[in-house]
Amino acid sequence: MFEMLTTVPVAKPDLTSFPHPYQAMGDIIHALASRIYPLCRSITGQGVRDTIDVLRDHIDIIRNDVPSGTRLFDWIVPQEWIVRNAYIIDPSGRQIAEFKTSNLHLLNYSIPVRRTMPLAELKAHIYTLPTQPDLIPYKTAYYTDAWGFCMSHNELLALKDGDYEVVIDTAKVPGMLHYGEYRHQGWGDKEVLLYAHICHPSLANDNCSGLALLTCLAEWMKSIRTYYSYRFIFAPGTIGSLAWLSANEHCLPNVAHGLVLSCIGDGGNAHYKRSRRHTAIIDRIAACTRCGEDQHPLAIDDFSPFGYDERQFCSPGFDLPVGLLQRSAFGTFPEYHTSADNLDFIRPEHLGSSFRMVVDMLSALEGNWTPLNNSPKGEPHLSRHGLFPTIGGHKDQSLQTAAYLWVLNFADGNHDLLDIAERSNLSFMQIAAAAADLLDARLISNLGFLDRKI
Ligand code: ZN
Numbered sequence: 001m002f003e004m005l006t007t008v009p010v011a012k013p014d015l016t017s018f019p020h021p022y023q024a025m026g027d028i029i030h031a032l033a034s035r036i037y038p039l040c041r042s043i044t045g046q047g048v049r050d051t052i053d054v055l056r057d058h059i060d061i062i063r064n065d066v067p068s069g070t071r072l073f074d075w076i077v078p079q080e081w082i083v084r085n086a087y088i089i090d091p092s093g094r095q096i097a098e099f100k101t102s103n104l105h106l107l108n109y110s111i112p113v114r115r116t117m118p119l120a121e122l123k124a125h126i127y128t129l130p131t132q133p134d135l136i137p138y139k140t141a142y143y144t145d146a147w148g149f150c151m152s153h154n155e156l157l158a159l160k161d162g163d164y165e166v167v168i169d170t171a172k173v174p175g176m177l178h179y180g181e182y183r184h185q186g187w188g189d190k191e192v193l194l195y196a197h198i199c200h201p202s203l204a205n206d207n208c209s210g211l212a213l214l215t216c217l218a219e220w221m222k223s224i225r226t227y228y229s230y231r232f233i234f235a236p237g238t239i240g241s242l243a244w245l246s247a248n249e250h251c252l253p254n255v256a257h258g259l260v261l262s263c264i265g266d267g268g269n270a271h272y273k274r275s276r277r278h279t280a281i282i283d284r285i286a287a288c289t290r291c292g293e294d295q296h297p298l299a300i301d302d303f304s305p306f307g308y309d310e311r312q313f314c315s316p317g318f319d320l321p322v323g324l325l326q327r328s329a330f331g332t333f334p335e336y337h338t339s340a341d342n343l344d345f346i347r348p349e350h351l352g353s354s355f356r357m358v359v360d361m362l363s364a365l366e367g368n369w370t371p372l373n374n375s376p377k378g379e380p381h382l383s384r385h386g387l388f389p390t391i392g393g394h395k396d397q398s399l400q401t402a403a404y405l406w407v408l409n410f411a412d413g414n415h416d417l418l419d420i421a422e423r424s425n426l427s428f429m430q431i432a433a434a435a436a437d438l439l440d441a442r443l444i445s446n447l448g449f450l451d452r453k454i
Pocket of ligand 1: 337
């Protein structure tokens with residue numbers, strides 16, 4: 001268990017005590033997400049540099065630069081995309097689809113264009129969402145030479161016949177792909193990867209939420225001693241995780257667990273996608289984790305080769321124990337990849353409860369020990385040890401009693417706390433809190449922690 005957790009209400013979760021200190025953390029995460037939200041990120045270029053600079057106000061991120069043309073497994077780092085401005089002038093002289101109003105208006109990685117054309121020709125380069133006619137879609141053309149604008153379908157329908165002047169002031173030049181890395185040093189050799197993609201422009205949930213949450217988590221960890229070392233990676237989708245993997249293959253035997261975070265700030269129920277291994281420790285912990293005010297179980301999805309950068313970490317040549325943690329699953333919420341994925345869509349209370357969920361998962365990694373019942377013949381008389389409520393009937397009390405009885409029954413030296421949480425259908429944190437009480441009362445002993453020799 002994190003040492004610091006003894007001073008915040010996590011080690012002994014009180015399910016009635018929301019809101020709690022993580023609410024304040026939600027405000028801090030939201031404020032950081034708000035600072036990076038306006039930046040025009042892409043898989044290369046200034047937006048990523050600027051974002052890393054903002055995150056550096058919280059933690060000392062090391063920025064790694066990978067030149068255009070670098071081979072990364074089967075991929076090649078593209079030319080850097082420079083964007084200065086983009087807009088269309090309609091037949092009445094009005095500027096529309098202005099990049100400076102919303103960076104989603106410009107097809108990400110558009111080549112430069114400065115030309116006048118009739119509406120029919122322009123329409124072939126305009127992307128809209130007919131079923132969500134008020135929203136601007138987010139579109140990319142990273143690895144091809146294309147140009148285009150994104151706008152609301154209603155705006156497209158209102159365009160009148162005539163000549164339109166298209167201005168896309170961009171360039172593709174030999175430059176750099178960047179990824180950021182921050183390491184929290186534990187006292188063991190083994191590492192936990194924590195990853196968020198840094199390539200989407202003004203989309204709040206996908207993935208300003210993940211970048212901001214991980215940055216605040218890393219900052220919060222500075223005051224905590226951990227067993228594991230934690231590598232925080234902020235990299236452009238796909239090509240960025242491949243760049244990190246390419247540079248760090250020698251470190252991979254030390255990677256014991258990992259999580260990719262995206263879409264972590266909306267109010268949906270939490271989703272966890274298993275690693276390719278299916279039954280990795282982190283996969284099992286996710287199933288014993290709870291989320292939100294009502295401490296809901298996470299929806300657990302099997303591994304699939306679709307999604308975010310867990311695809312690269314879980315490719316067969318690496319097969320790392322890395323899962324994907326989200327609130328609403330990507331692609332399933334109407335705001336996904338649209339202008340409605342804005343700062344109102346992510347809320348401090350959701351970011352705070354997501355932060356708690358991640359801390360709970362890492363606490364389980366850090367604090368999974370094997371208990372041994374010191375008096376296994378019959379149940380101990382709990383009230384004699386101050387562990388049984390003298391007046392019964394309260395729901396939370398009965399849950400707590402159930403957790404005591406589960407731990408005592410399976411504290412045979414062959415089950416760790418995670419095994420017991422799985423058998424009991426209680427959360428890991430409930431089982432861990434009960435085990436801590438039983439240890440204090442000397443009813444059980446600690447036979448040791450997962451993964452380490454003590
Ligand atoms: Zn996305």
